[in-house]
Structures are given as C-alpha cells and as structure tokens.
Amino acid sequence: xxxxxxxxxxxxxxxxxxxxxxxxxxxxxxxxxxxxxxxxxxxxxxxxxxxxxxxxxxxxxxxxxxxxxxxxxxxxxxxxxxxxxxxxxxxxxxxxxxxxxxxxxxxxxxxxxxxxxxxxxxxxxxxxxxxxxxxxxxxxxxxxxxxxxxxxxxxxxxxxxxxxxxxxxxxxxxxxxxxxxxxxxxxxxxxxxxxxxxxxxxxxxxxxxxxxxxxxxxxxxxxxxxxxxxxxxxxxxxxxxxxxxxxxxxxxxxxxxxxxxxxxxxxxxxxxxxxxxxxxxxxxxxxxxxxxxxxxxxxxxxxxxxxxxxxxxxxxxxxxxxxxxxxxxxxxxxxxxxxxxxxxxxxxxxxxxxxxxxxxxxxxxxxxxxxxxxxxxxxxxxxxxxxxxxxxxxxxxxxxxxxxxxxxxxxxxxxxxxxxxxxxxxxxxxxxxxxxxxxxxxxxxxxxxxxxxxxxxxxxxxxxxxxxxxxxxxxxxxxxxxxxxxxxxxxxxxxxxxxxxxxxxxxxxxxxxxxxxxxxxxxxxxxxxxxxxxxxxxxxxxxxxxxxxxxxxxxxxxxxxxxxxxxxxxxxxxxxxxxxxxxxxxxxxxxxxxxxxxxxxxxxxxxxxxxxxxxxxxxxxxxxxxxxxxxxxxxxxxxxxxxxxxxxxxxxxxxxxxxxxxxxxxxxxxxxxxxxxxxxxxxxxxxxxxxxxxxxxxxxxxxxxxxxxxxxxxxxxxxxxxxxxxxxxxxxxxxxxxxxxxxxxxxxxxxxxxxxxxxxxxxxxxxxxxxxxxxxxxxxxxxxxxxxxxxxxxxxxxxxxxxxxxxxxxxxxxxxxxxxxxxxxxxxxxxxxxxxxxxxxxxxxxxxxxxxxxxxxxxxxxxxxxxxxxxxxxxxxxxxxxxxxxxxxx
Amino acid sequence: xxxxxxxxxxxxxxxxxxxxxxxxxxxxxxxxxxxxxxxxxxxxxxxxxxxxxxxxxxxxxxxxxxxxxxxxxxxxxxxxxxxxxxxxxxxxxxxx
Numbered sequence: 001x002x003x004x005x006x007x008x009x010x011x012x013x014x015x016x017x018x019x020x021x022x023x024x025x026x027x028x029x030x031x032x033x034x035x036x037x038x039x040x041x042x043x044x045x046x047x048x049x050x051x052x053x054x055x056x057x058x059x060x061x062x063x064x065x066x067x068x069x070x071x072x073x074x075x076x077x078x079x080x081x082x083x084x085x086x087x088x089x090x091x092x093x094x095x096x097x098x099x100x101x102x103x104x105x106x107x108x109x110x111x112x113x114x115x116x117x118x119x120x121x122x123x124x125x126x127x128x129x130x131x132x133x134x135x136x137x138x139x140x141x142x143x144x145x146x147x148x149x150x151x152x153x154x155x156x157x158x159x160x161x162x163x164x165x166x167x168x169x170x171x172x173x174x175x176x177x178x179x180x181x182x183x184x185x186x187x188x189x190x191x192x193x194x195x196x197x198x199x200x201x202x203x204x205x206x207x208x209x210x211x212x213x214x215x216x217x218x219x220x221x222x223x224x225x226x227x228x229x230x231x232x233x234x235x236x237x238x239x240x241x242x243x244x245x246x247x248x249x250x251x252x253x254x255x256x257x258x259x260x261x262x263x264x265x266x267x268x269x270x271x272x273x274x275x276x277x278x279x280x281x282x283x284x285x286x287x288x289x290x291x292x293x294x295x296x297x298x299x300x301x302x303x304x305x306x307x308x309x310x311x312x313x314x315x316x317x318x319x320x321x322x323x324x325x326x327x328x329x330x331x332x333x334x335x336x337x338x339x340x341x342x343x344x345x346x347x348x349x350x351x352x353x354x355x356x357x358x359x360x361x362x363x364x365x366x367x368x369x370x371x372x373x374x375x376x377x378x379x380x381x382x383x384x385x386x387x388x389x390x391x392x393x394x395x396x397x398x399x400x401x402x403x404x405x406x407x408x409x410x411x412x413x414x415x416x417x418x419x420x421x422x423x424x425x426x427x428x429x430x431x432x433x434x435x436x437x438x439x440x441x442x443x444x445x446x447x448x449x450x451x452x453x454x455x456x457x458x459x460x461x462x463x464x465x466x467x468x469x470x471x472x473x474x475x476x477x478x479x480x481x482x483x484x485x486x487x488x489x490x491x492x493x494x495x496x497x498x499x500x501x502x503x504x505x506x507x508x509x510x511x512x513x514x515x516x517x518x519x520x521x522x523x524x525x526x527x528x529x530x531x532x533x534x535x536x537x538x539x540x541x542x543x544x545x546x547x548x549x550x551x552x553x554x555x556x557x558x559x560x561x562x563x564x565x566x567x568x569x570x571x572x573x574x575x576x577x578x579x580x581x582x583x584x585x586x587x588x589x590x591x592x593x594x595x596x597x598x599x600x601x602x603x604x605x606x607x608x609x610x611x612x613x614x615x616x617x618x619x620x621x622x623x624x625x626x627x628x629x630x631x632x633x634x635x636x637x638x639x640x641x642x643x644x645x646x647x648x649x650x651x652x653x654x655x656x657x658x659x660x661x662x663x664x665x666x667x668x669x670x671x672x673x674x675x676x677x678x679x680x681x682x683x684x685x686x687x688x689x690x691x692x693x694x695x696x697x698x699x700x701x702x703x704x705x706x707x708x709x710x711x712x713x714x715x716x717x718x719x720x721x722x723x724x725x726x727x728x729x730x731x732x733x734x735x736x737x738x739x740x741x742x743x744x745x746x747x748x749x750x751x752x753x754x755x756x757x758x759x760x761x762x763x764x765x766x767x768x769x770x771x772x773x774x775x776x777x778x779x780x781x782x783x784x785x786x787x788x789x790x791x792x793x794x795x796x797x798x799x800x801x802x803x804x805x806x807x808x809x810x811x812x813x814x815x816x817x818x819x820x821x822x823x824x825x826x827x828x829x830x831x832x833x834x835x836x837x838x839x840x841x842x843x844x845x846x847x848x849x850x851x852x853x854x855x856x857x858x859x860x861x862x863x864x865x866x867x868x869x870x871x872x873x874x875x876x877x878x879x880x881x882x883x884x885x886x887x888x889x890x
Numbered sequence: 891x892x893x894x895x896x897x898x899x900x901x902x903x904x905x906x907x908x909x910x911x912x913x914x915x916x917x918x919x920x921x922x923x924x925x926x927x928x929x930x931x932x933x934x935x936x937x938x939x940x941x942x943x944x945x946x947x948x949x950x951x952x953x954x955x956x957x958x959x960x961x962x963x964x965x966x967x968x969x970x971x972x973x974x975x976x977x978x979x980x981x982x983x984x985x986x
Contacts, residue, residue: 247945249938249941250916251916251917251934251937251938252916252917252918252930252933252934252937267918267930267934268916268918269918269919269926269930270914270918270919270920275920275921278914278920279891279894279920279921280891283975283976284894284912284920284976285891285893285894287973287975287976287978288893288894288897288898288912288978289893289897290973291971291973291978292897292900292901294957294958294971295901295969295971295978295980296900296901296904298958298960298969299901299904299905299906299907299969299980299982300904302906302967302982302984303905303906303984306984
C-alpha cells in the first residue's frame with residue numbers, strides 16, 4: 001500500500017476507497033485493459049443473460065428498473081437460491097450457482113450492461129470488493145487521473161513522510177485477547193446471611209477455646225494435593241551470574257586440611273637448616289639469576305630520576321619568588337603612642353603577647369642620661385614608670401598598665417603561664433606581675449569589641465596592676481638588669497647548676513644578667529627552709545587578709561622583698577684579671593623528652609607557686625643532653641662562651657664558676673644583641689654598633705659571616721621567624737633594613753625609613769600563624785606595627801637547606817683558612833729550619849774541569865756511532881756521507 | 891650457592907637499598923637482610939599481594955603473566971619479583 005499524499009486532502013473513506021482501487025488496480029489488470037487484452041472478462045464479473053421472466057422475477061427489467069444511468073441492482077442471495085431451486089437448470093443463474101452459494105454477503109450486484117462490455121446484457125459481480133468498487137466509483141474518477149496520481153505518488157515515495165496515525169484495522173488478533181481475558185459471564189450474586197432471631201445490639205461475649213480439645217466442633221479445610229489439578233508453569237523468573245572458581249590460598253600457615261576455623265598464633269618460619277637446604281636448591285639459583293638483572297635495572301632507574309619529587313608544588317614556589325619582587329615594602333599597619341605616658345619616654349623593650357594575638361606589650365623608660373637621672377631622682381620617684389599593654393582594637397588607650405618600682409629595661413612572659421611577667425629594673429631588682437585577673441579584658445578587646453554594652457559599663461580608665469613581688473635590693477644585681485629570660489618548663493637547675501628534671505612542668509626559674517659582671521639564677525618557689533617553722537606559717541596566715549591594700553594577687557607573696565638568687569655565675573676574664581660585663585645572653589634551646597604519661601607529678605595545682613617547694617638534692621634526677629652553655633655579649637664588645645655550672649671550691653667553700661671557654665673580641669663598642677636563629681639551634685646573631693656577625697656554636701675560628709662596617713650604627717637586630725635567611729636590622733637614623741642572606745650578604749635587600757629617631761627594638765609576632773606583623777619601637781616612644789609582605793613571609797622548602805649549605809660553606813671556608821694558616825706556619829718553620837741547616841752544612845768540592853770535558857767528548861762519540869748505525873740501516877748513508885762529514889766538523 | 895650469595899650481595903649493595911628478602915612459595919622468608927619480625931611481616935603481606943596481582947593479570951588476559959611488581963610509597967619503593975615458587979623482595983629509598 002502506498003502512503004497517501006498529504007497534499008491532496010481527501011476523506012478517509014476516499015482514501016480507503018482509493019487504496020482499494022489501487023490494490024484492485026495493482027492486483028488485477030485494469031478493466032479496460034482486460035477488456036482490450038482478452039475477449040473474456042475478469043473473474044469477478046460474470047456476464048449473464050437474463051430472460052424476461054428472470055428479469056421480472058428480480059425486478060430488473062432492462063430499461064425499466066435498470067437503466068444506463070442506474071445500471072446497478074442489488075439482488076438478494078436468498079432470492080437467487082430460491083430461484084435456482086425452483087427452476088434448477090432453466091434458471092439463468094445456474095452457471096454461477098456455486099459462486100452465488102459461496103458469496104459471503106446477502107446481496108449480489110447485478111449490473112445492466114447496456115453496451116455489452118462483457119458480451120452480455122447483464123453481468124453479475126461475484127466478489128464483495130468488486131461490488132463495492134463498482135457501487136461506489138471514485139469521485140471525479142477518471143482512470144487517467146488515477147494513473148497520474150499513481151505515478152506522482154510513485155515519485156513521491158522517495159521522500160519520507162511522517163506516518164500519520166491510521167485507524168486500527170482489525171486483523172483478527174483481538175480474538176485471542178478476548179479468549180484470554182476474563183469477563184463476567186453473569187451478574188454477581190449477593191447474599192446476606194444472618195442467623196434467625198438474633199437481636200441486634202446484645203452484648204457479645206467471646207471466650208477462648210482450645211482447638212485441639214474440641215475436635216468435633218471443628219471443621220478443617222486443609223490444603224491437599226489435587227491429583228487432577230495440573231497447571232504447567234510456562235514462565236519462571238530465574239537469573240544467573242558468573243563467579244570465579246573458588247581458590248584456597250594461605251600465607252605462612254600450615255593448613256593441612258580444609259577447615260572453616262583455624263587459629264594460629266605465630267607465623268610459620270623456617271629453621272636455619274631448612275633455610276640452608278632451600279638456599280642450595282637449583283630452582284632458587286635459577287630464579288635469582290633470572291630476576292637479578294631486571295632488579296638492578298629498576299633499582300638504578302630510581303636513582304637516575306628523583307621519583308618522589310612533586311613537580312607541581314615545586315613549580316608554584318618558583319613562581320612565587322618571581323612575583324614577590326614588587327612587594328618588598330613594609331607597610332605601616334598601625335602605630336601606638338600614648339599621650340599620657342609616652343611623653344619624654346622611650347621604649348626599652350617590646351614583646352608580643354604569646355597567646356593573645358593582637359596584644360603587644362611595651363615597657364617605657366625615661367629618656368634621660370645618668371646625670372639627669374640623679375638630678376631629677378625625686379621627680380622620678382613620684383612618677384612611676386609603666387609597662388603598657390596595647391591592643392589593635394584600641395589605638396588610643398592602652399588596655400592594661402603594669403606599675404613598676406623603677407624603669408624596666410627588659411621583661412618576659414613566662415612560657416608556661418602567660419599571665420606571669422618577670423621584668424628587670426634599673427636598680428637591679430627583679431619584678432614579678434600576675435595579670436590573671438585582667439586577662440579577660442585583654443581577650444575581650446581582642447574579640448573585636450563584641451560586647452559594646454559591656455564596654456560602656458566598664459570604667460574607661462585603664463586598670464593599673466601593681467607588681468606582685470620584687471627581689472630584695474641587696475640580693476639582686478648592682479647594675480641595671482639588661483636581660484632576663486625564663487628557663488623552659490622542661491628542666492630546672494639545681495644549686496650547682498646541673499640541669500635536673502622539673503617535676504612541676506612549669507617554668508619556675510629565671511636567669512638575669514647585668515653589667516655588674518654576673519649572671520644570676522632565680523627560683524620562683526619558696527626555699528625549703530621556710531616550711532619548718534610553724535609559727536611563721538601561722539603568722540603568715542594571720543597577716544594575709546591585711547596585706548593586700550592594692551588588690552595585688554598573692555601569687556608571689558612568699559618571695560616579696562626577700563627573694564634572692566640561688567646561683568651566682570661570675571665571668572672571670574680568660575687572660576687577664578677582672579670580669580666581663582654582660583649586656584645580653586643567649587641560651588641554647590634545650591628539649592627534653594618526657595613520657596607524656598607522667599604529667600605534673602606534684603599533683604596539686606602547680607600554678608600556686610607558694611605551695612611549690614624546691615626539691616631536695618636526693619629527689620632530683622639529673623638530665624643529660626642539656627647544654628649549659630651561654631653566649632654572652634659584653635659591654636666591651638666581646639662575645640663570651642661560657643658554662644653556667646658552678647663548682648664548689650674546696651679551699652674557701654664558696655661556689656666558683658669556671659673560666660669561660662671562649663672569648664671573641666669583635667668590636668670596641670658594646671654588643672647589644674645576641675640572639676639565636678629560630679631555625680637553627682646553633683646559629684647565633686650578634687649585633688654591635690657598626691656591624692653584625694653570625695656565629696656557629698662550637699666553631700672557634702671566627703664568625704661565619706661578618707657584615708661590612710657601616711657608617712650609620714645598628715641599634716637593633718632580629719631574626720625573621722618565617723624565613724631562615726632573613727634578618728631585620730634597625731639603625732640609629734630610624735631605618736629598618738631587611739637582609740636576605742641568600743640574595744646578598746653585603747648589603748640589605750631592602751631599606752625603609754620608619755621614624756626619625758633611632759630604632760630601639762624589633763620584634764616579630766609569634767602567636768599568630770600568619771606571622772605577618774613586625775613591631776618596631778623607636779626612641780621617641782612610638783610603637784610602629786608594620787606588615788611584612790608576602791615575599792618575606794613565605795619561605796620555599798629549599799630555603800632552609802640552602803641556608804644550611806651556605807653556613808656549611810662558610811664553615812668550610814673558615815676551616816680552610818685555619819688549615820692554611822697552620823700549614824703556612826708549619827712551612828715557615830720548615831724553611832727556617834732548612835736555612836739553619838744549610839748554613840751549617842759543609843761545602844762540597846767542585847768537579848775537575850778536565851774530567852768533565854772528557855766525559856762529554858766520550859758521550860759525543862757514542863752518539864755518532866749510534867747515528868751511523870741507524871743511517872746504515874736506512875740505506876741512506878751513502879747519500880748523506882757528505883752531510884755526515886759536515887756534521888763531524890763542528 | 892655462591893652465585894646466589896653474590897647476586898644477593900650485589901643487589902643489596904646498590905645505592906639506597908634498605909633490605910632484601912627471598913621468600914618461598916608459602917610466604918616464608920628464606921633469606922633476609924632485615925630483622926626477623928620485619929621480614930616476616932613483609933613476606934606475608936607481599937606474598938598475598940603478589941598472588942592477588944598475579945590473578946588479576948591472568949584474569950584480564952589469560953595469556954599474560956605478572957613479571958614485576960613495584961609499589962612506590964611516600965618514603966620508599968618496594969620491588970617484588972615473582973616466580974612460580976619464589977619471591978624476591980627489595981626495599982629501596984632512592985632519595986638518600
């Protein structure tokens with residue numbers, strides 16, 4: 001069937017008709033052709049002669065019932081059959097009897113054939129299809145048009161058209177479905193069952209009954225297998241999955257028989273004889289020899305190329321260093337200057353708060369020379385000096401003030417308890433503060449002022465905290481304390497200076513130094529002597545409530561005014577008499593491994609220092625691996641390397657300290673800074689007025705690096721905490737310099753002017769992980785906070801190695817120089833010795849001249865004979881006879 | 891016997907090699923340069939891993955077979971040469 005064209009909208013009936021026509025046309029030759037080709041007629045057309053009797057019978061008289069215009073007549077099949085029965089052979093329909101009987105419908109078509117197209121006056125249409133097609137001829141239906149259409153549609157067949165939905169043509173499949181489906185054959189019956197006479201609404205009483213007891217009253221309908229029942233299962237759900245064969249494997253076990261449970265406590269091993277036996281086997285030898293070659297190749301492969309190098313991270317680091325060149329400026333972040341307290345004062349020491357970020361502590365000092373101090377001493381007593389706590393959130397008012405008995409030159413936070421601060425004063429006293437009561441205030445402000453309401457409620461005045469304890473004036477230093485440091489909580493030092501285990505795990509000891517030529521060790525705990533007297537304790541308890549007029553926390557009342565150091569280390573000079581006067585010192589950072597299990601053996605709250613007691617000598621456990629050596633920078637420009645242990649002098653019974661191990665004379669002016677590198681434990685920076693130098697601990701030949709002497713003087717120096725090769729230097733004219741040792745060790749990589757006065761100290765922030773702030777204080781009393789740019793903050797992974805290599809090279813250089821020096825010395829000695837020897841040697845007689853001549857002549861003759869022989873061999877003697885003769889005559 | 895010794899010594903003497911172990915077919919170390927507990931541990935674990943790797947290679951292509959196994963970790967590289975009956979294991983730290 002060809003697709004109907006959408007161009008010609010026709011009714012579906014017409015379409016159907018057309019297809020039928022087509023099919024007829026396709027399947028059967030066209031009527032005209034049929035007529036033309038054969039004298040007969042198509043099979044479905046049967047020409048008939050109808051006698052007038054038949055015509056009357058079927059009411060199809062020619063030219064009356066049926067005419068040319070109306071040639072069709074539908075005859076009932078029954079009538080034809082009846083007629084056949086009546087008239088049998090005479091009936092006109094007898095030749096088509098069978099066809100008529102077979103005809104499916106009730107009515108046959110008889111067509112009056114006026115033109116005798118099929119040879120007779122009537123023809124009977126034998127098939128339903130033909131009947132339909134003849135009865136309903138195509139509208140405007142010329143066969144030619146149909147032909148055209150056919151042709152056109154044949155052409156269009158090539159173009160694909162979307163099939164339009166056709167009405168469903170029944171092909172008999174619904175019969176099967178109807179057979180299968182279940183339909184109700186009769187309406188459903190409804191029954192309502194109710195017992196007779198039961199009144200509705202009565203109370204029903206249920207009770208239990210055991211079914212087994214009352215078998216008679218039970219009717220069971222249990223399931224049984226019906227033999228007559230047979231349904232064959234046509235479909236079944238099943239699935240398959242492939243799986244591996246089961247394999248049994250075992251490692252280092254002796255699995256003799258397959259069991260589901262097996263316990264084995266140790267891996268199976270071979271005894272040494274078995275091992276030997278195995279090693280002898282031939283198979284093993286073959287295996288090893290076959291595999292070894294490959295192994296070696298692969299082992300070498302790993303050495304050729306670094307397999308663990310992560311190219312990605314290495315790439316980004318290089319990029320960073322390229323980009324960072326533009327941002328080397330130290331940007332000013334904030335500056336603090338207090339109007340009340342900083343007038344006429346200078347900052348002596350700056351320290352970042354170790355735990356609270358954004359809090360910086362500054363100690364103020366009068367900017368007066370010694371004479372002026374003496375002159376105005378009375379005035380000074382009335383105006384006590386302070387240590388100020390600044391917070392970034394409030395640049396105008398300091399957060400906290402610590403009152404000091406005298407100008408404090410240096411102070412430090414205790415490493416174990418950040419609320420305890422120890423400071424050293426101008427008059428040689430050591431001062432302790434406890435700020436635990438005010439820590440909340442500091443932390444509050446740091447949180448960004450969230451509690452604004454609270455702030456309004458609080459008094460605006462900065463709280464002043466008085467010091468907890470001071471050392472006794474006669475016990476302490478006789479000169480202003482220039483450096484103070486805490487011993488870490490890992491160890492403590494006993495009376496002889498030996499490091500011992502620290503039971504309480506808090507820092508309890510301090511070390512101070514002053515230009516009065518001694519280094520003192522102080523202990524925060526009460527000495528043991530005081531425990532014994534009960535009356536003392538009682539008195540103390542009674543006195544306690546009275547003794548707190550200033551609201552001072554009584555953490556250190558046991559020390560107040562009676563505190564004295566327990567070790568006094570003096571620094572006798574090596575070569576001459578006298579002592580060194582230290583300005584600053586530096587200890588090696590010692591770490592001790594403790595089991596993490598035994599924390600605070602003392603049990604009780606170790607922060608209550610009054611209850612801590614110094615240990616007796618028996619209880620103390622000495623520790624190894626702690627270096628007790630100090631580097632000391634002196635007023636006279638020397639760097640002294642000494643040990644702090646004291647020995648008991650047997651003669652006088654006093655404690656004596658040993659002579660220093662090493663002294664290096666660097667400059668004539670004072671060395672004002674000694675500090676260790678935070679990355680390398682044995683690298684020390686010393687800064688003097690005119691130059692700075694870097695030393696390695698233990699290396700006695702000289703400094704690894706010494707900077708060139710510069711015109712303007714250095715006043716402060718500090719290692720960078722994030723990059724191993726960077727130093728910050730402060731100068732007298734207010735410049736801050738950034739020195740990068742890997743880039744250029746002769747000049748600073750960056751200089752920036754911060755203030756007009758000299759820089760007194762530089763500190764980097766230790767508490768925050770970002771470490772991008774630098775605190776610079778100057779002599780005018782202003783504290784500047786600067787931001788360190790990224791290039792100075794970020795260190796590459798190889799930087800540390802590079803710096804180490806640099807230091808090692810310098811060390812080698814020094815050692816090489818030393819070696820050369822010693823070699824040179826040796827050589828010098830040797831040459832001198834030789835000269836001495838030469839002078840004393842006898843002169844040997846010279847050889848006789850004649851003898852010498854004879855010898856040379858003999859040699860010459862020998863040469864000539866040799867030459868002759870050679871020339872003879874070469875057969876050129878004849879030719880060169882003349883040349884020989886010429887040679888012979890000199 | 892001596893050949894075996896020589897070869898093993900040669901492998902051990904390569905730069906960066908931490909230890910070598912010769913293991914038999916059941917995962918028991920025959921000869922090792924490491925201490926006993928470490929070599930037993932290495933032998934057992936690598937024996938299982940080698941079996942797994944071998945079966946994986948075979949499953950993918952039955953005509954293929956495992957010739958060498960290298961495990962590279964952060965700290966070092968473990969190399970295993972399998973055989974029908976034996977295993978040779980070497981641990982190398984190449985960045986030394």
